[in-house]
Amino acid sequence: MTQLPPSGPDAAAPAAEAADGLTNGSGGAAILAAGIGCGALGVLALAADASPALNHLMSVYRPSGALSGVSTSAVLIWLAAWWGLERRWSARTVDLRRITLVAFALLGVSLLLTFPPVMDLLQGK
Amino acid sequence: MEITTRDLWTVVHGMGFGALFMFAFSGALAELYRMTTPGAGYQPSPREQVLFRFYLGAMVALAWGAVLSGAYVVYPWYRAAPPAGADLADYPKALLVSTRRTSAWHTVGMEWKEHVAWLAPIGMSMVAFVFLRYGRAMSRFPELRLAALGFVLTALVATGVAGGFGALLNKYAPVRGGTVIHLVDGERGKADDAAPPLRP
Numbered sequence: 001m002t003q004l005p006p007s008g009p010d011a012a013a014p015a016a017e018a019a020d021g022l023t024n025g026s027g028g029a030a031i032l033a034a035g036i037g038c039g040a041l042g043v044l045a046l047a048a049d050a051s052p053a054l055n056h057l058m059s060v061y062r063p064s065g066a067l068s069g070v071s072t073s074a075v076l077i078w079l080a081a082w083w084g085l086e087r088r089w090s091a092r093t094v095d096l097r098r099i100t101l102v103a104f105a106l107l108g109v110s111l112l113l114t115f116p117p118v119m120d121l122l123q124g125k
Numbered sequence: 126m127e128i129t130t131r132d133l134w135t136v137v138h139g140m141g142f143g144a145l146f147m148f149a150f151s152g153a154l155a156e157l158y159r160m161t162t163p164g165a166g167y168q169p170s171p172r173e174q175v176l177f178r179f180y181l182g183a184m185v186a187l188a189w190g191a192v193l194s195g196a197y198v199v200y201p202w203y204r205a206a207p208p209a210g211a212d213l214a215d216y217p218k219a220l221l222v223s224t225r226r227t228s229a230w231h232t233v234g235m236e237w238k239e240h241v242a243w244l245a246p247i248g249m250s251m252v253a254f255v256f257l258r259y260g261r262a263m264s265r266f267p268e269l270r271l272a273a274l275g276f277v278l279t280a281l282v283a284t285g286v287a288g289g290f291g292a293l294l295n296k297y298a299p300v301r302g303g304t305v306i307h308l309v310d311g312e313r314g315k316a317d318d319a320a321p322p323l324r325p
Contacts, residue, residue, distance in 0.1 A: 022262055027255050027269045034251035034276060038244050045240045063201030071196060071243050078247055096268035103272060107244070107279055114240040116233050 025089030028099045033085055035103030037078020042113030044070045050123050126311055130303035131202055135295060138199050142191035143288050146245070149184045150281045156180070157256070157277060161263040161270045174260050181253035188246035188280070191287075200239065202300045217298035230297055234290040242287035248276035 048058045048066040058069030112118050156177050160169045169177070207216040213223055221231040252273045256263065263270050 020262075022259070022265075024266045024269060026258055027263075027266060027272075030251045030254050030258075031269070031272045031276075034247055037247045041240065041243050041247075049236075061197065063205070064196050065204060067196055067200065067239050070240070071192070074243065075247070096266060096272075100268040100272045100275075104275060107248075107276070110244060111241070111279070111282075114237060114244075116236045119236075 023091060023093045024096050025092040025094050026086060028094040028096050029085035029089045030082060031096075031103045032099050033078055033082030035106035036081040037074055038110035039106035040077040041070065041074035042110035044073055046113045046119050046122065049119050126308040128306050128308060129301060130306065131199075131300050132303075133306065134194065134198050134303075135300050138191060138194040139288070139291050139295070142187050142194060143284065143291065146184060146187035146191055147281075147284050147288055149180070149187065150277070150284070153181065153184060153252075154274070154277055154281075157252070157270075157273060160261060161273075163264040163267065163270075169261060178253070178257055178260075181249070181256055185246065185249050185253045188249050188284075191284075192242050192246055195242065195287075195291075196239070199300055202302070203235070203294075203298075215302055217294070217300055220298045221294075227297060230290075230294055234294055238287045238290040238294075241283045244283040245280040245287075248280040248283075252276055252280075 044058070048055045048070050055066045058066035058073070060072060061068035113122075159167060160174070160177065202217075204218045205216055207213060207219045213220040218231055218235070220227070221235075222228045255269060255273050259266070259269065263273065
């Protein structure tokens with residue numbers, strides 16, 4: 001019977017797993033979650049800047065304004081993503097190359113979206 | 126010599142947390158690179174690895190201290206809305222946006238700084254966890270090592286932006302006020318009788 005090739009995060013699993021059983025899944029989960037958290041920060045910062053309603057909603061601590069909600073939400077998204085991914089991947093070997101690429105892409109998005117001239121450009125200001 | 130509570134908190138935020146965190150990057154980058162290089166002749170001892178874990182843990186604490194004290198202690202003073210007729214010197218954001226010559230310090234500088242700074246604690250927490258979990262074994266996973274170094278470099282850039290703009294913003298529109306803390310008595314000068322006290 002023909003064995004199907006692995007798909008998903010295991011698709012190109014590296015052969016780095018050693019005899020000690022240490023897999024790269026836990027590291028992959030932390031890296032992707034960090035990328036997701038950073039990306040969420042950028043998207044939420046842009047959204048709160050563009051939408052007065054969301055800006056008001058994000059002002060969970062009035063003296064700090066929308067920054068309080070944007071940063072708290074991004075941190076919660078990061079921790080939730082980390083928790084979920086860690087549960088799924090901690091004992092597995094995952095395609096770390098693809099995960100790292102996605103995490104760097106999200107990090108790039110966050111760097112762009114937190115830069116005010118880019119925020120203004122995207123909003124047509 | 127006097128200082129106000131707001132001055133003190135600004136120093137704690139910028140120098141106590143931010144600058145110390147910034148100083149630590151060179152050590153983190155050098156040790157992370159050295160300890161995780163595949164095939165390197167150098168083998169860090171278990172003690173060195175433990176020390177580096179504490180080092181990264183201290184960086185994480187400094188990074189979170191910097192963003193939390195900034196967002197929840199100093200920033201509210203910075204962005205407070207002035208009442209009608211108030212002296213704008215006590216309201217840094219209002220002072221900056223009151224003229225075209227300085228408004229971009231807020232619309233570009235502060236708005237960039239307040240968001241991008243959060244990338245540093247998130248990234249450094251991840252790096253510290255990965256090193257805690259894998260230690261020297263990171264050398265067996267090239268992408269893990271690449272991601273860790275990439276996030277540390279990004280955290281360095283984010284901290285540089287936040288720290289640089291923080292210093293300049295505090296130069297053009299310092300956060301002032303609060304309770305005056307008297308530190309030491311200075312020598313009496315000619316202007317003492319006419320000098321106004323430090324703004325409360």
